Amino acid sequence: MSDDGKVMLSEKDQPQRWCNILPFLPEPIKPYLSPQTMKPATPDELRVLFPMELIKQEFSSEEYIEIPDDVLQLYRIYRPSPLVRAHRLEKALGTPARIYYKNESVSPAGSHKANTSIPQAYYNKQEGVKRLVTETGAGQWGSALSLAGALLGDMEIKVYMVRVSYQQKPYRSILMRTWGASVVPSPSDQTQSGRALLATDPNHPGSLGIAISEAVEEVATRKERDSHYALGSVLNHVLLHQTIIGEEALKQFALIGEKPDVLVGCVGGGSNFGGFVIPFAKEKLLGRRDVRILAVEPAACPTLTKGIFAFDYGDEAKLGPVAEMYTLGHDFIPSGIHAGGLRYHGDSPLISMLKKHNVIEAVAHNQLDVFEAAQLFARTEGIVVAPETAHAVKSAIEEALKAKARNERKVIAFCLSGHGNFDMAAYDDYLAGKLENHVHPEEKIAEALHRLPIVNA
């Protein structure tokens, strides 16, 4: 470790495999259901959307999965990512705790999302698929898949971007186009589900659930049959690829002889959180490690803290697989907080299972508290984080202040999932005192939960 606490991994120490926690879960994840039949989805239903290798990974019982050489080579553009001790933040807080962050903002797309966009594009290309369709909300995932398409080469990327984000964040779609992708605002006139919504409102603002429906519909119904779908969070194979974060962090902590007492990450679908904590959670499940693991979500979309564990649809038009997870109901529309990446009604089935069995805890924060924390972080550590990441910063600070009150030398580590270079309008609102807290009324949540396809709570 250097004086200032930046822990770099040398190339020879770079992890060569992803960590699969599926075989170690306290209870197996129930199979996905077909949205038409509510019976377990057949492999053929999944093969329309995904390449065989990713389907295998989705259900794998191997403890580790080797990372292909070509993927490792592309990872090295920005990996290993640094683990950094936040000395100046600690000082500002006057805490005896040691705070570390794993900096995933270093990828050219600015977040952890490239960790899975690169292998997803790679496996598709291996199976001869040269066209991928996806959705994006705030734009982190769409950017990362566009980047992966450019890096793999000879790969076409089409992105359905939630219209309200498309309009509010024009720079994100330009970034995707610079990498060669095509981007359309959703709902669009290019799909049946999009046209139906435009008929009700020509300026429909869209939602992540709607954009997923459009992308899935295009892939399933396109005459050329040349495309696959790609998802940036929620699914097991996505979290698997993200475990590169935690695998590196394990080695970095070992290098400096430090053991984190608390791990913190923000949760929307669960991919940066899962990627960071899974290698530690596995050790915890095996009784080899004692660590608190804390998932942080917005009070405006409190899936893990106020949702229920049940089967639900993943998308608005009920086209994709139905999964058992914590959910607020597939037609739950959270308020327009700036952390667009955390505005998803459901959660990764894997993270949901860890929560159900108390391997992890969850907490929800208000928007104003979260931006106050992000500003303190920017002014002490220099990095202006994404609004999503700001949730993790808030909890890390809260834990550090608790340690101060108890005079405990805790080690706190959080995942800095992305930078906020494309989210400056949110900081502008915060600095101008225009930001509001949005707590979702409990009765609206209860109402949305009544519309679940199968209630098994």
Place this chain on the structure above:
Amino acid sequence: MSDDGKVMLSEKDQPQRWCNILPFLPEPIKPYLSPQTMKPATPDELRVLFPMELIKQEFSSEEYIEIPDDVLQLYRIYRPSPLVRAHRLEKALGTPARIYYKNESVSPAGSHKANTSIPQAYYNKQEGVKRLVTETGAGQWGSALSLAGALLGDMEIKVYMVRVSYQQKPYRSILMRTWGASVVPSPSDQTQSGRALLATDPNHPGSLGIAISEAVEEVATRKERDSHYALGSVLNHVLLHQTIIGEEALKQFALIGEKPDVLVGCVGGGSNFGGFVIPFAKEKLLGRRDVRILAVEPAACPTLTKGIFAFDYGDEAKLGPVAEMYTLGHDFIPSGIHAGGLRYHGDSPLISMLKKHNVIEAVAHNQLDVFEAAQLFARTEGIVVAPETAHAVKSAIEEALKAKARNERKVIAFCLSGHGNFDMAAYDDYLAGKLENHVHPEEKIAEALHRLPIVNA
């Protein structure tokens, strides 16, 4: 070196000193003149603007200057920066040349500018100055000084931002404010020189020369006498701090046993270029190294390729020191190209001297060619570069294609001075076919050169 050619320096190899080329120049740089008397500026005139330690560095005859520990610690937030082999770009060009780039976009402010903003804030704080005033055009420098102010702590930063950039790039000023700085569009009503211009045009678009005048005027006339001025380029001490780039690159090339045949950097005031090439240029001057060094500027502001070597004012209102340099005339207003950081009428006296003695060469490129190169780079290497940096990318590609035509295995290295996350509007214009080339008419340059204070060519 890793398979993909990312060369990282370990902490123990991190350079601990800056490289001063002043004692090795073929001809000494003439002293700055006072704009009032046209006689050599007195130390007192400079002490109004800068702390003593920076004035000493400005005229130092030491071969190396030790970097203070506190500065080294803050450098480590993002340094050493990686030296990367651009394998995928090489493949796309089909060139036998090896192309490397030194990636300075990794700082939290997104460019090399933090390399000097941090020591400038540090030395001012050491001498008890807790308020710094500066100007910024495109915003890279203003951001970097705001970041440094936050990192040093207890330091107030005030930025005069060229009004047209302030309006076109709102995200840049929000970024500075997030770090705690105050930002005003220039010309402003806060200075005499600003008010005079607003009287002629209340929506005056401003220029870098005007913003410098306002910052210098505020520092020199402020009643409290509590502020210093900070400049992000041109001066010797600024280029000195930037030599951390080249000192690292020297070690990185030595590590992999590679010798660059051509070094490339974009030039506005000359700070990233100087910082990258000076350690190599010193070796060249001492006869220890044979290397071509190529400065790249925009055709719209062709200081080194079409200016003359003469004494000229550095700012519009003739308040700052007069320096001998390549210049297009202090009232030369270049067209509104997107590379705002390269729109300066003059050039670093140090770089000018190296050019005068043919230690370096210069070339100018058109805006469209430059963005075409940047797009190819984004789609092969993943990084969307700043419009300024795109000029260096263009020349690196040109050199690689020359090597291909001659079947030469040249080693080409360029400085990737910053990312383009805040310049997406420029890429949007390029993708939409709206970008134009702006070549400045020769007669306008000749006209501007007639207004030099002393013509000694």
